Amino acid sequence: MSDDSAIRSSLEDIKSKVEFQLECGEISPEDVKSLLTEIEILKVQNENMKARLLEASVATGRHLQEINKLESF
Numbered sequence: 001m002s003d004d005s006a007i008r009s010s011l012e013d014i015k016s017k018v019e020f021q022l023e024c025g026e027i028s029p030e031d032v033k034s035l036l037t038e039i040e041i042l043k044v045q046n047e048n049m050k051a052r053l054l055e056a057s058v059a060t061g062r063h064l065q066e067i068n069k070l071e072s073f
Contacts, residue, residue: 011039 018035021027 018027018032022029022032
């Protein structure tokens with residue numbers, strides 16, 4: 001199972017539990033709204049981090065190529 005699918009599965013489990021607790025009156029709609037907002041923020045932060053890591057990986061690859069060129073002289 002990939003990390004993304006594991007995270008999605010875990011989020012679905014949490015969603016089901018929260019929906020059940022909301023139906024039972026164990027948590028308030030305001031708490032749910034707050035949590036949903038926080039989840040959306042975390043999703044955006046996660047995507048931004050993935051993009052930054054990809055950029056860093058590409059830059060590292062370029063630096064390694066340059067080092068290899070310099071070492072061959």
